[in-house]
Amino acid sequence: MRDWAAARTKRLEISGIRKMFELAKPGTINLGIGELDFEPIDEAKQALSKAVNEGHNGYGPTKGMPELRDSIAESLHINRKDVTRENVMITAGATQGLLVSAMALFDHGDEILIPDPGFVLYSPHAIMCGAFPVKYSLKQEHAFVPQPDEILELINTRTKAIILNTPNNPTSGVIDKDTIRAIRDIAIDHDLVIISDEVYDKIVYDGKHYSFLNGDYDNVVYINSFSKSFAMTGWRVGYMASSEELIKDLSKIQYYNIACPPTPLQYACQKAMEAPDNKIDERVNILRKRRDVIVDRINKIDGFTCLKPNGAFYAFPSFDHDILGMDFAMKLLEAGMICAPGSAFGSGGEGHLRFSYANTIENIEKGMDILEQVAGTIPMK
Ligand SMILES: Cc1ncc(COP(=O)(O)O)c(C=O)c1O
Structure with missing residues (x-):
């Protein structure tokens, strides 16, 4: 059959993060999504x-x-x-x-x-x-x-x-x-x-x-x-x-x-x-607390280095483990947490994982337990 896709379509690849989301089982802790868990006012x-x-x-x-x-x-x-x-x-x-x-x-x-x-x-x-x-x-x-x-x-x-x-x-x-x-x-x-x-x-x-x-x-x-x-x-x-x-x-x-x-x-x-109160300041304060929890947990894991984000809501640590980011993220997915491999954002993101902390502290803690456990099974470089 004729391939109808134009050359420009063929040059595009499906986003790596979408691929991950499609594989997630129900109940998986989602630290992959770039979307706040708040409602419009x-x-x-x-x-x-x-x-x-x-x-x-x-x-x-x-x-x-x-x-x-x-x-x-x-x-x-x-x-x-x-x-x-x-x-x-x-x-x-x-x-x-x-x-x-x-x-x-x-x-x-x-x-x-x-x-x-x-x-x-x-x-x-x-x-x-x-x-x-x-x-x-x-x-x-x-x-x-x-x-x-x-x-x-x-x-x-x-x-x-x-x-x-x-x-x-x-x-x-x-x-x-x-x-x-x-x-x-x-x-x-x-x-x-x-x-x-x-x-x-x-x-x-x-x-x-x-x-x-x-x-x-x-x-x-x-x-x-x-x-x-x-x-x-x-x-x-x-x-x-x-x-x-x-x-x-x-x-x-x-x-x-x-x-x-x-x-x-x-x-x-x-x-x-x-609106007199658009709730943005209140929400930034909630995100600040979550940021502090996730950064602290990640930095306690051997081989991980995480800078403290000053904006947005993503932790983007580097890891010293002997594994590609995509494979690392797949292991985490199998263990019950979605995150995005840094390489989904370009080759410069290899060696990093992205965790969105637009989630409850309880879920962030559970996600970090999974990260700690999985990271412990992967040898360092
Ligand atoms: C840096 C950046 N720009 C643009 C967008 C897209 O925003 P919108 O939902 O307004 O299309 C996103 C969404 O994740 C983003 O992270």
Whole structure:
């Protein structure tokens, strides 16, 4: 039979994490999923059913509801005072924002700098647009912060964009102010677009989140989402901010991609933003306690080294055991816990495992018992 898949489809591989999830038995402790175990706040849930019942079920503007774009623009003033609704577009999750960015900006043959290890969408999106992902490293010895010198060395005349992600998935690394400035200066010198995925910006434990949107470089495409901060992964609402000019280009692609973001959900997200208590601080405090438990447990296991995440909700320890990450994760799965092998996020993630601590302390403790027991059966290098 004819193979109908286009060349670009054939070049894509199913995500390693999905493969793991499909193999899990019921009752398995899930420290694999990048999703908070919280609910959207009541005000947002009520606003959603109200919007549906009141008939806000039709198409809306391609760039999203003006009122929501206004609220988002205002929330971004901590980064840039001149952001208005004309700089903002609502998307179907950060996922679609990232795809729209790739489709609107990447040409065949362009080179796109992406983090390794890095979130699973960046490389496939570049490939789907005929561009080449070129990896820069995130290393534990540098607290998983990109090194401007390395980025500089990777740039050539074909380089079009740098994708950055802070706080980072899978490493939980947070990029400091000076590194942000240095990378922004490199982008300005080489006329590159910065695509900055900041979906974990509100989940920062100590200190403050620094954004690539901060400053006067207009060629920044800022990506964010309601998924993580507002515990609304299934609602599929995200947003992006950029120069008016780039937003016009991005909205052209958005129109031919999804016509408009989902209408009733935007009403609900608006309410979530306006709510007097969005519960984010309370939830970050819960996550902080879980982080402290998991990091402490992992560091007590022979051969493991785990940095304390300052953002997001992933522990990304290295291990000295003589085994590939995928095989290690499979052994853990057989013993009753799902985690993600670091290699699912790129070859730079080999030798690491990713544990999401978006789970109860009880389950985290049970998961760590399994890790301790399984790790004890694997010889060291
Ligand atoms: C770094 C990063 N960016 C983007 C996304 C996708 O977010 P959304 O649910 O808004 O599509 C995720 C989800 O795990 C993520 O970890």
